[in-house]
Structure formats: C-alpha cells, structure tokens
Amino acid sequence: DAKTTQPTSMDCAEGRAANLPCNHSTISGNEYVYWYRQIHSQGPQYIIHGLKNNETNEMASLIITEDRKSSTLILPHATLRDTAVYYCIVRVLISSGSARQLTFGSGTQLTVLP
Amino acid sequence: EAQVTQNPRYLITVTGKKLTVTCSQNMNHEYMSWYRQDPGLGLRQIYYSMNVEVTDKGDVPEGYKVSRKEKRNFPLILESPSPNQTSLYFCASSFSQGAANTEAFFGQGTRLTVV
Numbered sequence: 522d523a524k525t526t527q528p529t530s531m532d533c534a535e536g537r538a539a540n541l542p543c544n545h546s547t548i549s550g551n552e553y554v555y556w557y558r559q560i561h562s563q564g565p566q567y568i569i570h571g572l573k574n575n576e577t578n579e580m581a582s583l584i585i586t587e588d589r590k591s592s593t594l595i596l597p598h599a600t601l602r603d604t605a606v607y608y609c610i611v612r613v614l615i616s617s618g619s620a621r622q623l624t625f626g627s628g629t630q631l632t633v634l635p
Numbered sequence: 636e637a638q639v640t641q642n643p644r645y646l647i648t649v650t651g652k653k654l655t656v657t658c659s660q661n662m663n664h665e666y667m668s669w670y671r672q673d674p675g676l677g678l679r680q681i682y683y684s685m686n687v688e689v690t691d692k693g694d695v696p697e698g699y700k701v702s703r704k705e706k707r708n709f710p711l712i713l714e715s716p717s718p719n720q721t722s723l724y725f726c727a728s729s730f731s732q733g734a735a736n737t738e739a740f741f742g743q744g745t746r747l748t749v750v
Contacts, residue, residue: 555738564639564725564741565678623727623739625670625678 525609530630533603539596541629543609546590551613554585555623556594558605565608565625568594599633606630637662641726641742648716648749656711656745658726664740665731667709668693669701671722672744678725684709685731716749723747 526544533539545554555570569576569583571592576583582595596603608628639660648654660667668683670693680693684703698720700712709728713720723746729739 557739562723562744562746564727564743565739566741567738570738623668623678624680627677 525611525626527607527609527626527629529627530632532632532634533596533599535601535633535635536598539599539603539631539633541594541596541607541609541631542591543594544591545609545611548589548611549613552611553613554583554589554592555610555612556581556583557608557610557623557625558603559608559628560602560605568607599631601633601635604631604633637740639726639728639740639742641724641745643745644743645746646748648747650717650749651715654713654716654747656713656724656726656747658709658711658728658742659707660709660726660728660740661707662728662740663706664728665706667703667726667728668739669699669709669711670725670727671695671720672725673722681711681724716747718749721747721749 553570553572556568557565559565569578569581571583585592606628608625642657665686669681670678672678679695681695681699682693682701684690687703687706690701690703703709723744725744726742727739729737
C-alpha cells in the first residue's frame with residue numbers, strides 16, 4: 522500500500538469546517554483513499570473512501586486532486602465530538618496478493634476548540 | 636445493530652498465564668483481523684483471516700495465536716503472555732476485498748496489562 526503523509530496535529534474552531542490534508546504521491550491507479558478516525562482509545566471508525574471522484578456522505582466530504590497525489594477530508598461543521606486522530610490510508614480494493622488491508626500511519630490529531 | 640464485540644474490555648494478568656480475547660461480529664463478514672496499539676507505534680496488525688479456517692500473520696504475530704472455526708468468531712490467544720504484550724487490542728471485520736462495501740468495523744478494544 523502507498524505511503525501517506527499527514528500533519529501531526531491541527532486545530533479547528535467549533536462550527537467551522539475542518540480541512541484535513543493527506544499526501545499520497547506514490548499512489549497507484551488501483552488504490553483507493555480511505556479515511557478513518559479514532560476518538561481517544563476507542564476503536565477506529567470508518568468515515569469515507571474514494572478512488573478519483575469527490576465523495577460526500579453524512580459525515581464528511583473527500584476531495585481528491587486530479588493527479589490523485591493528495592486529498593482533503595472536509596468536516597463541514599466541526600463539533601467538539603469530532604476531536605480525534607484522523608487516518609488517511611491508501612490501499613487496493615482488489616488484490617491477489619497481500620490481504621493485510623488497512624495499514625495505519627500516525628494520523629492527524631484534530632482538536633476542535635470551543 | 637451491526638457490531639464487533641470484544642471481550643473482555645479490560646484484563647490484568649500475570650506473566651505466563653494463558654488467556655483468550657474473544658471477538659465476534661454479526662455482519663457475516665469474511666475478513667477479520669487483530670491489531671495492537673501502542674504509544675508512538677500506532678496500530679499494527681497481528682493476524683488476519685480471509686475466511687473460515689484461513690488465517691495468516693500480520694506485522695507483529697510473535698507470541699500470539701488465532702483461530703477461525705466459525706465465520707463470526709476470531710479469538711486471539713496468548714499462550715504465555717509477557718509484559719511486552721501489554722497493549723490496547725482491537726478486532727476488526729469487513730467484507731473481503733472486491734466487495735462493494737469494504738469499510739472495516741472495529742471493536743471497542745481490550746486493554747491488556749501483563750504484570
């Protein structure tokens with residue numbers, strides 16, 4: 522799976538949009554971008570994933586650049602409960618080789634401030 | 636409700652005393668895995684299973700065993716726990732790669748302390 526680079530930490534004011542960047546410059550054509558988050562010591566929670574088109578669900582939006590070398594997770598109206606570590610992961614969905622699936626990096630600690 | 640259930644949530648044990656952490660999912664997922672999480676090292680995969688009776692090593696399998704006799708259950712076994720296995724453990728499940736919905740569901744974690 523391709524390596525990702527994320528900022529170590531970010532702050533965001535409550536009610537504002539939180540934009541979390543991720544660089545994945547070595548991403549392959551068949552690798553998807555996944556985002557998970559982990560609220561302190563709880564199990565990671567799936568947020569969203571995409572291949573090349575922008576995606577939106579009830580939790581967030583995912584913007585992937587045209588060259589697919591980076592992406593941004595957007596939480597449109599951050600709340601205090603969105604304070605968590607956010608992980609950007611790239612991986613293939615269909616593979617005849619390794620099935621290890623999710624490889625977590627260090628992630629970004631997002632702190633939503635009141 | 637779709638969920639992954641781990642038990643126990645907290646466990647303190649002594650070195651060398653065999654223990655099992657159970658994991659059960661109710662989503663008919665083929666794929667299940669175990670992770671451990673340690674400060675500064677992040678989440679690392681211990682073992683995974685593609686389906687019943689199919690298991691394989693992850694990145695840090697030493698000192699652990701798993702079994703997959705039923706689709707819903709994937710217990711993690713520590714035959715002779717040591718203090719370096721003190722950690723926060725997570726079980727996860729998902730449909731296999733290639734399926735439409737491949738997001739992983741995680742349990743709430745088991746905090747294990749080996750003294």
